[in-house]
Amino acid sequence: QSALTQPASVSGSPGQSITISCTGTSSDVGSYNLVSWYQQHPGKAPKLLIFEVTKRPSGVSHRFSGSKSGNAASLTISGLQAEDEANYYCCSHGGKTTPWVFGGGTKLTV
Amino acid sequence: EVQLLESGGGLVHPGGSLRVSCAASGFTFGDYSMSWFRQAPGKGLEWVSLIDTTGYNDYYSDSVKGRFTISRDNSKNILYVQMNSLRAEDTAVYYCVKGGSSWYYFDYWGQGTLVTVSS
Numbered sequence: 001q002s003a004l005t006q007p008a009s010v011s012g013s014p015g016q017s018i019t020i021s022c023t024g025t026s027s028d029v030g031s032y033n034l035v036s037w038y039q040q041h042p043g044k045a046p047k048l049l050i051f052e053v054t055k056r057p058s059g060v061s062h063r064f065s066g067s068k069s070g071n072a073a074s075l076t077i078s079g080l081q082a083e084d085e086a087n088y089y090c091c092s093h094g095g096k097t098t099p100w101v102f103g104g105g106t107k108l109t110v
Numbered sequence: 111e112v113q114l115l116e117s118g119g120g121l122v123h124p125g126g127s128l129r130v131s132c133a134a135s136g137f138t139f140g141d142y143s144m145s146w147f148r149q150a151p152g153k154g155l156e157w158v159s160l161i162d163t164t165g166y167n168d169y170y171s172d173s174v175k176g177r178f179t180i181s182r183d184n185s186k187n188i189l190y191v192q193m194n195s196l197r198a199e200d201t202a203v204y205y206c207v208k209g210g211s212s213w214y215y216f217d218y219w220g221q222g223t224l225v226t227v228s229s
Contacts, residue, residue: 032214034212034214034215036214036215036216038155038216040155044221045205045219045220045221045222046155046205046219047219048210048215048216048217048218051210051214051215051217052212052214052215057217089154089155091155091157091215091216093214099157099160099169099213100157100160100214102154102155102156102157103154104154105154105155
C-alpha cells in the first residue's frame with residue numbers, strides 16, 4: 001500500500017482538463033511544500049513535471065500545473081492531448097523516517 | 111544533455127549479490143545528490159537510496175537497509191549500488207536518478223536496468 005493515495009485511473013477527451021489528486025497526511029504533504037509529480041509512459045523512464053508543488057522545469061508544457069491544499073496535492077492537465085496518456089505519480093517529502101513517499105500512480109486515458 | 115546509463119542488471123539467485131552501476135554525463139556529477147529508485151513489474155515507483163554530493167552521507171528505505179549500499183565515484187562520474195542478500199521482492203527495474211537543486215525532487219532518470227531475483 002502506497003503512502004500517498006492517488007486515483008487508479010482518470011480519463012478525459014482531447015482539449016479537456018483533468019485533475020489528479022494525491023492525498024497524504026499532516027506528516028508529509030501537509031507539512032512540506034515539497035510535492036513533485038512525474039509522468040511515465042509505458043516502458044519508459046519517469047519524467048519530472050512539477051516540483052515544490054507548483055514549479056515547472058524548463059521544457060515542461062504550461063498545460064501542466066500543480067497545487068496543494070492541506071494534506072492533498074493536485075496535478076491539473078489542461079488542453080488534453082493524446083500524448084498525455086501515461087501514468088502519473090506524486091511524491092512528497094515525508095520527514096526524517098520516510099524521506100520520500102510516493103503515490104501508487106494514476107493511469108490517464110485520453 | 112544529461113545522460114544516465116545503468117548497467118549490471120540481470121538474473122541472480124535468492125540470497126545472492128549484484129552490483130549495478132550508472133555512468134553519468136552532461137552535468138557536473140559531483141554537484142548533485144544521486145538516488146536509486148526501483149519499479150517492480152506492473153507496480154509503482156519506490157525510492158531505494160540516496161547519496162549526497164560528497165559520498166559520505168547515504169540514506170536507505172527500510173526495505174533495503176542493511177542489504178544495499180550506495181556509493182559514488184566523483185572522479186569517474188559513476189554511481190553504484192551494491193545489493194546483497196537479494197530476495198524475490200527485490201525484482202524490479204532499477205533507475206539511476208539525478209537530484210534536483212534540492213534533495214526533494216528528481217529531475218533526470220536513466221532508462222533503468224532489470225534485476226530479477228529467482229531460483
